[in-house]
Amino acid sequence: MNEKKLNDMKEQMKNGTFKLPDGKAINVPNEQFAQIQEIINAADHYMNYDPKIVRMIEEEAKPFFNGQKTAKEAAKLIQNRATTYLNE
DSSP: OHHHHHHHHHHHHHHTOOBOTTSOBOOOOHHHHHHHHHHHHHOOSOOOOOHHHHHHHHHHHHHHHTTSSOHHHHHHHHHHHHHHHHHO
16 A cells, blocks of 8 residues: 555656645655655554654655755654654
8 A cells, every 4th residue: 555655656746746735846866765665665563653743744844845954854853853742
């Protein structure tokens, strides 16, 4: 299921039909899709998720997809916010 969604998203980006909520089109290099695919393949079980963590990821990923931050910067912000939240 995740692989199909990832492939659909990749195809939409290639065709220019994938848009962010603000209507902007984005371009993600194939290398990053490969990294996401590796993560999906490495996942070996389902765990419940915390909607607050998911919201943090969504918020901090937007600047990355808009080209305003690097993946490393976005990941660090997500990690810091999640750690703070989990420690509270």
